[in-house]
Amino acid sequence: MTPGAILRTEGLRMAFGGLSIFKNLDFSLQAGYRHAIVGPNGAGKSTFVHLLTGLLRPSGGRVVLDGRDITHATPQQRVQGGLVRTFQLNTLFPALPPLEAAVLALCQREHLGGLSLRSLARRPRQIEEAWSLLERFGLASEARRPTGLLSYGQQRLLEVALAYALRPQVLLLDEPAAGLSTAQGHALFEQLATLTAGTTLLFIEHDMNLVFRYADRVSVFAGGDVIAEGTPTEVRSNDLARKAYLGH
């Protein structure tokens, strides 16, 4: 076991009925690193994130966060432990404006969401932090409009902002640039790079330019296994990886 691994899996197994996705997956995420997961479609990348975050339970093996076994922890418990994720498809609150969504996230972080008769207006700290969060992500001008009316790019930013608001130890991003133009994708990653200095980042991405530019380490998933791992340069020259992606 590698020291400094903030998140790792040991012998992870996942099967749906007769279909086996992972047979014996060992994965290790180093603290402070920006680690990318790449691979062709159907390689199990999103399933892997679901297993890490508790939306799916593995058929076998362990998930360990910061030395604690979280294999049977609920999704909420993992969030409390500092493991936060975003989704490939925007998973937002259509009727709530970004400001309310941000305040919601912050209240949850501070455990203020219990039964109460105190108005949200009497939570100035959360309101202030919500505004500065939205400003940092460039969403302040849209803060009052229902999320459903925002452009796709703005929604994508909010998707990340809400996860970021929880001050995660480890931030899992499932294809954050999905559906964005190349320029928008780069802008998003640039913003992320600045904001998440010090946070451990694990992201799934298809755009190899983004991967080579922003990742410290890359894991190539294919057929339910990690077939290659290393720095972006190492992986680029790896034959197995090339075969998996290009078929030759």
Place this chain on the structure above:
Amino acid sequence: MTPHEHSYFQPSTRWNRWEIAFWLAWAAAYFIPGTNLPLLTHILVWGLFAMSLDLILGYRGIASLGHAAFFGIGAYAAGFLAKFGWTEPLSGLLLAGITAGLTGLLTGRIVRGLHGVALLMVTLGLNMMLYDAAQRATDITGGDDGLQGVALAPVLGLFRFDMYGHTAYWYVLTVAFVLLVLARALVRSPFGLALRGARENPLRMLTLGAPIERDAILAFGLSAAGAGIAGALLTQTTQFVAPEVLAFQRSADVLTMLVIGGLGRLYGGFIGALVFVLLHDTVAALDPIYWYFWIGLLLVFIVTFFRQGILNTLDKLLASRRGEAV
């Protein structure tokens, strides 16, 4: 942060003029000669019942087809208390609310994790079972003839329940007002925001670390308590309770009222109750069978043109006149 940004939540927290006008109108109605106080009291009771459903359906997005069960539990609890000597109305009201609330917590726990058809069927089934039981246990409930011997002492020891309904009117109006104030504070709190978030996207709430199951169960309990208090008010002011308070038709009626008035507004329940009861009073007097036609048509009409209900549609109209995005 500008003061404008800082005060984002304040406008909704302050009482706006429509709310104040609403309650003043109810108070003023008492002094208009010739008003049908028992009818108005009836509307308030149903409005409160519908408001309690709003908490779980409008704010949390959980569709229950059996809300009359909690209304009925509160109604019978108040009835039994009065029948067996506990004639003090306010404490009886509170106990009835607590009984219904506890049942609500239990129900919430039973149906947690259910959605869609399964949720509708379980809530419906539980309601039907309770109604069936109440109808058959005639020695306990008195059957359709109603519970006998329900008598209430004067409110606060001073105001006797008179036969013109004066005391009843102020009693119900005050309780409805108090409950609205409490509900209003609840939905404007972080808890209320969490309920709305869970309505919009439970998966996201999960990944924000929110205890959505616990919140939903609590909401169920509070909603049931509100319905139970409404039921108790009905029993106390009419000194009568029969199994029909538990009938599925009541569950359907209160749902209709809420949809007419508008979900997620708290006041929608009251507006819907007003429209529904007045309509019922006018039409059913003609011929009961015509009632089905008109209520059916109203439902189809509302669903086609005013799906959001009266209050939300008005809101949209006003907002678009002001040039805001909705």
Place this chain on the structure above:
Amino acid sequence: MAVIATMLFNGLAYGVLLFSMAVGLALTMGMMRFVNLAQVSLAMTGGYLVVVAMPHFGLPYLATLPLCFVLVALLTMLLERWVFRHFYGADDLTQVLLTIGLLFMSVAGAAYLFGPSFRPMQVPDWLSGQVPLLGLMLDRSRLFLVGAGATLALALFLGLERTRFGAMVRACVDNPRAAGACGLNTSMVFALTFAVGGGLAGLGGGLAVTQLVIDPNFPLRYLVYVLIVVSLGGTGTVIGTLLASVLIGIVDVAGKYYMPQAGSSLLYLITVVIMLWRPNGLLQRKGMP
């Protein structure tokens, strides 16, 4: 022993009626996720067609049954075109409210057209009385129902499994978007499925005239049963609906016989328990067959 067997048989016959009324709802819920509570109103229409057309036009009972199917199917097609298809994307509550509204209007409409009390039915001679079979005395009318039900189920099954249209229906229930992407005219499949489902409900109403009371409150009385059948059987599956219908038919008949004081509560209790145990229906799946 003979009592139990007869009861099972009677329950089976009742189940056939429930199946006929409910299968259309199960299909449309599975295919376009459309909750059509007015399905029972379509059944009532079929029932009234028989009790009115028979004396009025002097038609024999057997001739009215296909008429029920065809006319109610046509009516359903019109409803689908003019009303239902505008609400395919709407949420469950909206559809429930819409179709309940239509149901209410049908109740009032029936009372207006045919009066508030029930229409007595002249049961044809070949359906009256009993027949000794397998050591039991079985009602002829119920035998007819069981036979009709078996034919119906077989026809549906073969239709879905062996015909091209059936394959299209199955595809649309499984994944309407993908089916459309493959070039299927989903709009036409939806319309025809709705029509067939409605026609079957009408047929069920026609078959029900020998067993159930046909009056304006018919939809209100049987709505809950149809809902229970569909939720227990699972949406989008014919076999599931059939199993659930027979189960519910037998449970209801047995319950009313052995525990008349419990009334329908037994049925509700079973529904609640099964829904908690298997929220997606007894077969725990949402698809064909």
